[in-house]
Amino acid sequence: MIRTIPVGLGDRAYDVLVGPGLIDRAGEHIVPLLKNRRTVIVTDSNVGEHHGERLAAALERAGVAVDVITVPAGEASKSFEGLADLSDRLLALELDRGDLIVAFGGGVVGDLAGFAAAIYKRGIDFIQIPTSLLAQVDSSVGGKTAIDTPRGKNLIGAFHQPRLVLADLDILATLPAREMACGYAEVIKYGMLGDPAFFAWLEGNGEAVLAGDVEALAHAVARSVEMKAEIVTEDEREQGRRALLNLGHTFGHALEAETGFGEALKHGEAVGAGCAMAFRFSARLGLCPDIDAARVEGALKAAGLPTRLDALPQGASFHADRLIAHMGQDKKAEGGKLTFVLARRIGEALTAKGVDPAPLRDFLISEGALS
Ligand code: GLY
Numbered sequence: 001m002i003r004t005i006p007v008g009l010g011d012r013a014y015d016v017l018v019g020p021g022l023i024d025r026a027g028e029h030i031v032p033l034l035k036n037r038r039t040v041i042v043t044d045s046n047v048g049e050h051h052g053e054r055l056a057a058a059l060e061r062a063g064v065a066v067d068v069i070t071v072p073a074g075e076a077s078k079s080f081e082g083l084a085d086l087s088d089r090l091l092a093l094e095l096d097r098g099d100l101i102v103a104f105g106g107g108v109v110g111d112l113a114g115f116a117a118a119i120y121k122r123g124i125d126f127i128q129i130p131t132s133l134l135a136q137v138d139s140s141v142g143g144k145t146a147i148d149t150p151r152g153k154n155l156i157g158a159f160h161q162p163r164l165v166l167a168d169l170d171i172l173a174t175l176p177a178r179e180m181a182c183g184y185a186e187v188i189k190y191g192m193l194g195d196p197a198f199f200a201w202l203e204g205n206g207e208a209v210l211a212g213d214v215e216a217l218a219h220a221v222a223r224s225v226e227m228k229a230e231i232v233t234e235d236e237r238e239q240g241r242r243a244l245l246n247l248g249h250t251f252g253h254a255l256e257a258e259t260g261f262g263e264a265l266k267h268g269e270a271v272g273a274g275c276a277m278a279f280r281f282s283a284r285l286g287l288c289p290d291i292d293a294a295r296v297e298g299a300l301k302a303a304g305l306p307t308r309l310d311a312l313p314q315g316a317s318f319h320a321d322r323l324i325a326h327m328g329q330d331k332k333a334e335g336g337k338l339t340f341v342l343a344r345r346i347g348e349a350l351t352a353k354g355v356d357p358a359p360l361r362d363f364l365i366s367e368g369a370l371s
Contacts, residue, residue, distance in 0.1 A: 002017050002019035003017070003218065003222045004017055004018075005017075005018065005225045006229065007161070007233060008229075008233045009233060009236060014161060014162060014165070015164060015165070016141055016164075016167060017029065017165070017167065018136075018169065018221050018225060019169060020168065020169050020170045021170060022166040022170075023054060023058060023129065023166070023168045023170070023171065024054065024058050026055060026062075026102075027058050027059050027061055027062020027064060029166060030059065030062070030100070030127060030164065031063070033127070033163050033164060034064065034099075035098035035099075037064045038095075038099045039059060039067075039099065039102050040068070040069060040093060040100075040101050040102070041056060041059075041067070041069070041102045042086065042102065042105075042109060042112070043069075043104040044070065044071050044105045044108065044109050045071070047073075047104060047105045047109070047131050050174065051104075051131070051171065052104070055102070056068060059102075067093050069086065069089050069090070069093075071085070071109065071112065074108065077108055077109075078111055078148050079148060079149070080147060080156075082147065083147050086116045087119075090116065095121075097123075099125075100126060100163070101120075101124060101125070101126040103117075103127070103128050103129065103140075103162075105135075106131055106132035107130075107132065107134060107135045107140075107267075110128050110140050111145050111146050111147070111154070112145075114128070114143075114145030114160055114162065115145035115146055115157050115158060117145075118145055118158035118159075119158065125163050126162055127162050127163050127164040128140035128141075128162045128164075128165045128166070129165075129166045129168065130165065131171050132179055132182075133175060133182070133186075134179070134267070136167040136172075136183070136221050136225070137183060137187050137190075137221055137224035137225060137228070138224075138228065138245075140165050141228045142228060142232040142236075142242075143160055143161035145157050145159070145160050159236065159237060165225075167221055169221065172212060178266070179268075181210065181269070181272075181303050181305055182266050182267065182269060182271075182272075184206065184220075184268070184303050184305070185269065185275070185303070186268060187202065187220050187221075188272075188275075189271065190224045190228070191346070191347065192279070192296060192347070193244045193341070193343075193347075193348075194244065194348070196345070196346050197347075198223050199299070202220070202299060203302075205219075206299065206302055207302070210303060228245070231245060243351050244341055247275055247278060247341040247343070248270075248272070248275030248278050248341070249271060249274060250278075250327050251273070251274035251277040251327075252267070252271045252274030252275075253270070254323040254324075254326035255270045255274065255312060255323070256270045258314065258322060259313050259314060264313040265312060268305075269305055272300045272303070272306060273300075273306045273307055275296060276293075276296055276300055276308070278340065278342055278343065279293035279343055280367070281340070282343045282344070284359070284363050284366070285342070287343065288342070288343045288344055288345055289345060292343070295346060317370065318364075318370065319371075320361050320365050320369040320370065320371055323369060324338075324357055324360060324361060324364070327360075338354070338357065339351060339353045
């Protein structure tokens with residue numbers, strides 16, 4: 001069964017389709033969006049190798065001309081160099097504004113191809129076919145596109161909404177367990193920030209989701225996308241409620257920065273640990289009941305996600321002041337003050353601006369960071 005989730009953004013409205021078999025039927029979903037019967041698939045070396053021909057064949061069956069651009073797999077492609085290279089290859093193919101870019105991959109491909117689409121000839125349409133759980137439930141929906149610079153991640157980018165998102169659940173069957181857990185951190189985050197019933201459902205069904213049970217996965221992805229769509233519709237440019245999607249991200253960002261933004265600690269794992277810390281910090285500040293912080297920790301642990309500093313790589317050498325310095329550099333920081341997404345309870349997050357570093361430092365030390 002295919003579920004359709006509308007993202008109600010007026011003349012930029014689009015649908016997210018969630019279900020099995022969407023890649024093989026991509027042609028029928030894409031053709032109505034085409035001015036010309038021409039697309040360029042942008043994919044990476046991993047996804048392209050395993051699934052590229054299948055997607056190209058599906059589009060060709062629908063009478064759509066296809067070119068494929070493959071970028072190297074990995075975060076390094078999300079750079080000015082990667083963007084220049086991709087833009088040049090799009091220009092060499094003489095792509096024009098009536099054509100369409102298909103971003104086919106995980107978050108890196110979606111962010112890079114989406115940003116290229118935002119600026120290529122001042123903007124060209126694109127669609128997202130996300131191939132990781134994390135991209136399906138988060139980065140492919142909502143129009144944030146960006147590249148990294150040596151000064152930080154996602155600092156140069158644009159809001160550019162896709163025309164369609166196809167979240168094919170079949171493709172998740174080949175995802176390594178660690179990648180599934182990373183995506184699951186973003187799934188359960190939706191429960192933590194705004195839907196206590198969904199959180200409770202995940203406490204009972206998380207194992208089935210992670211094991212790839214089709215019904216459980218369909219519900220988890222669809223509910224996550226529904227929540228993201230609702231929030232983005234209300235606050236497309238992150239002036240208010242959209243910031244709640246950053247639950248766990250300020251702590252997580254600091255942990256990623258200290259561990260080198262790489263394989264040692266993946267983004268989803270950092271978000272998981274960050275959510276556990278955000279709930280414990282909220283409890284310590286008296287905002288949130290201890291029992292909620294304990295439930296959050298339990299649910300993340302059950303998914304094999306780290307929840308405490310001592311479970312992280314370099315567990316013994318996190319320094320409180322260094323972590324706080326990274327938090328200050330997070331692009332969500334405003335005017336030197338620290339902004340956190342904290343929680344009143346499971347299902348009710350809030351944005352706390354101007355958080356005082358002193359109790360934060362005490363908290364980090366209580367978590368095992370060095371003073
Ligand atoms: N990933 C957070 C957002 O899209 O706002």
